[in-house]
Structure formats: structure tokens, C-alpha cells
Amino acid sequence: MSGPIRLALVGMGKIARDQHLPAIASNPDIVLAATVSRHGEGEAGVPFFHSIEELAASGVEIDAVALCTPPQPRRAIAHFAIQQGWHVFLEKPPGATLAEVEALRDAADAKGVSLFASWHSRYAAGVEPARAWLATRDIRAVTITWREDVRVWHPGQDWIFEAGGFGVFDPGINALSIATRVLPRPFFVETAELDVPANRAAPIAARIAFRDAAGAPVTMDLDFRQEGPQSWDIVVETDAGTLTLAKGGGELSIAGGGEHAGDTDLHGEYPGLYRRFADIVRAGSSDVDITPLRLVADSFLTARINAIEPFDW
Template identity: 50%
Template sequence: MVHKIALVGIGKIAVDQHIPAITNNPDFELSATVSRHASIDGVESYTSLDDMLEKRPDIGIVSLAIPPQPRFDYAVKALRAGRHVMLEKPPGQSLAECYALEKMAQEKGVSLFATWHSRFADSIPAAKDWLKSRTIKRFRITWKEDVRRWHPGQEWIWEPGGLGVFDPGINALSIMTEILPYDVHINAAKLEFPSNRDTPIAAHLAFTNPDNAVMDAVFDWRQEGPQTWDIDIETDQGEMKMSSGGAKLSIDGKSIVEGSDHEYANLYAQMHTLVQNRASDVDLSPMIHVCDAYALGKRITIAEFEF
């Protein structure tokens, strides 16, 4: 069975990732788009989600590739209309919103998928398996990128609910919570806020863990030149490095995975499985870490940052 899907939001992430993943998957048909400013050639387009839901009852899945601030209202409309819903990361601008959507999906008997695309990188299964039988001594996340390159003109990321540097940083947290053999929690954080912004541009997090390992994460949105998305792990039985956001994996200096960009293809394959089984996948552990960072973090005000 081919599932008809509507894509809401036709921005950079939709064009770069969602549309190719949908069109290359034989289990889906991109049947409609919803956007106030953009459309896709050959695909029926709407400027209103309400209009699409009313006129296209045959479309069973709605994928939301819009900023987190308005996402809750869109998801509620789709769920109330009995449609399966796929949420771009982060799944919402607050935990309460996410829990409410999860409950609504259960009541409606439809699938809800809170996606974490970095968890579907090629190296994740091997990294997770390797760590299961080892004691971690040192765990360091280094996630540094240029916000001007990856979010050109996207002012929403600096507004409340936009998460700031945690928008990319939550990708690293989604990997960490997937590959670690146990739960961890933040016990200290420092957040750097430009004086003219409502969300942080940099963060340093420290974690408590059962191995008593030194475990921390550094996020920074001011990186120029080469971009850095690395996780370095030292254990009692060797060292592991994940790079390129999880696409590459090396152990003791030997390359194990030299992955391609299959994350969104894997996401949509998972969405197909969930819909087939009327199941949901709503793991909020990466979001919990972000909320804890805001709750525990020492706020440091720095110079203005012009975007």
C-alpha cells in the first residue's frame, strides 16, 4: 500500500531532506504541500492546513517541517482530523506540548513520530553495540557550527521556543541518549546569551553518569571554516570517535563506518513501519536534557550577535 502524505513547510530542510526522502521511497506519495510562500512543481499546494485537511481526506499522513513554535497547533489539527503525524525535531517548543500530542495520538488511534534524524545516521547501531560491554571513562560532545551558514535569515531560532544553539545541539543529545547503555542527567550548565537574543549561542553541559566518567558537551554557533560535529569516547577497552554528525565511526583509529546521508530516508522508513502497525515513537529524552540545561544553567550575557 502506498501512503499519501502531505508535507507542511517548504523551507530549506524540506527541500534538502524531506522531499528527496519521500519521493525516493516507494511506500509514499507526496500528494500535497502546505506553505504560505512556496510550492513544489507537480504537487498540489495549499496555503492553509485546514483547507488541505478538508479537501484531501484521502491523505493519511502529515509531515510537519516547520519551526517548533507553531508546530503544536498544526499537529493538533492533523491529529483531530485522524491523520498520522510526523514531527521534525525538536518535536515541540515545550515538553508539555509533546506529552499532550502523544496523549491525543493515543486517543485517536493514529501514529505520532517525534523524529530525531541524527539517531538514524549510519554509525548509530555499531556505536551502540560497541558501548554495551565497555565502561566509559571519558565522553565528550563537540558540536560547533556556523549559524549563518545553516540558518540563513531564520529569525525564529533566536526567539523563545526556538532553542538557539540547542537546535543543532539536540541532535548530539539524541545520539547520546540512543547509544549510551544507561541514562544520564545534567548536573551543571553554562549558557551564553547574546545581549540582543532570547536564546543561547553557546552552551557547556556536564552530566552525571553511573560510570563516574567525565562527561560533557560543548555547543557553539560561532564556528567559521570547517564545521565540527564529533563525539569522542574513551573506555576501558579502547576509544571510539563519531564524526560528521554520526555518519562516520572509527574505533582505535580504524574506520568502521564511512556513511552517506541516509538519515531522512531511514526516518521515513520508520514512519512507514509505525503507520503499518498503528504505533507511535515519542522519545523525549533529548528534549528533557535541553529543558534541564535551561533550568540548571548559569546564564552568561555576552556581546550582541548580528545575524
């Protein structure tokens, strides 16, 4: 492919405007060619459509799409895009189920287009240095604390508490995307406990106990009701001291010393995602790691469900 990748952004919600648009604008290998949204408006001077079918029928030349819709309808949109011969960037989580992501991967392979299951937290500044340091360490225990205020990050977005919306696992899968990247051994769900409000279908809090392949415990505490300072921390106890990834992977300290303090804003992560997407499109390959999604699915499969008081905005 010569020239920049002509990309359509599908789903013009908060994450698209806050993260995707700035990252696209900063990447010389990608140009915003269209936007698509059932609700709201597009960008000035850029063709806007209410559905991906309208986009396909318009004649606007497109090479790729980035899908920022909620996960529930995403498979059908992605499959339609693949059939047009467009490369597909999937916002996390890549789909509502494992089966549909695997089907999209097979469809992309058959069509000869690239599919990217993006995990933005893996592009936080401290993640790769942490992975390198942990590669030769004996892992003793891991504690993941991921607590944030849903009213701040998803204000009024009822879809996140609907079936297939993931609830507190929408941010929790970010933690799992980091943990599965930096820890040298796979880990597996042993027990899970999910707190589901009486008027919702997805959990607002969760506690999961994992164990890695060598027997080290990995515990995770998720909560969507955190007020004040937010907590996005992974603490790894090793034979050589304690490694801490704080602020969603943006800050790394080892044995109490600050080793890496990078850009802790998400604006540092999405440019990395788009660089990776451009690379795989140019290479004619795909990048579809479903390990974090599988751990979420396993948590739901093994969970004890606690019905708690209703949640309202």
C-alpha cells in the first residue's frame, strides 16, 4: 500500500474523541477519511455516515476501520468491514465473546486483511521495562488493584452494565492485558466473586484469585465505585524485590526505587496502538491476542454471583 492508510472511525463516543482522534492526527501513516456513528456528529470537513453500510455505499475510499462501538454489536460491524476488504482495528475488549473474535480472525485471514485486537494499557510507559525485568525473576505473588469511578469514566453509559458489556471488567481487562504481558508464566482462575447490582446484568465489583503455572498466587480486586484518587496498580513480589506498576502501567518502581516514570496519560498509549496497526497493515499480518478476554470469560464461568443494592447514575 502506497500513501497513508485511509481510515474510518466507527463509534464517535468519549474514547474516540478523547484518544483515537488525537492519535490518528499525530500519525503520518494514517489519515482520517470518514467517521461513522448512529448518534452524534462527525468531524468538520470529514465525511460522516450513520452506519457502516452507508459508508460502503458512498464511494468514499477506505482502507481500514477502527471500531470504537460497545462490544455487543461489534462482531457484525467488523465482519461487514472485513468483507469489504478493509483492515480492522478493534478497541478493547475486542468482542463480547471469545468465539466471535476467533471467527473474525479466521474471516480476516481468509480475506487477506489485517485484524488488530488492541490492548492500549500494554503501551503504557512502564510495561515493557517491567516485562524485561521480570523475565528472569522468580515470581512469589502478584496483587492487582484496579478501582475507578464509573461515573467519571463512563457517565450514563448503561451499555456497560448490560449483558455483554463487561461491567467492572471493562477496566479490569486492562489490568489483565498488562499482567499477561509482563508476567513470565501463564496464570489461571481458581475462584471468582462478582457483585452485581439488583438492577443490572454485569458486575460493579469483583475479586478473583488466580494461580500461575508454578503455583504463585495472583489476586485481583476490581471496583467501579472508587471515589477520589483512582487505583490502577500491579505489585509483583519476586526473589529480587518488589516491582510496582502504578497509574495503569505508566509508573514503574523496582525494590522501592523509581525506575521509569513516563507519560501516565492515555494519550501516550493510543499513538503506540496506531503505530502498531500501521505496521501490521503494511506487513500484511494480524495481531489478535485473546488471552485477557479468556481470563475474563473464565472468571465469569467460575464465579459466585452476589446480588447487591441497585446502582443508578
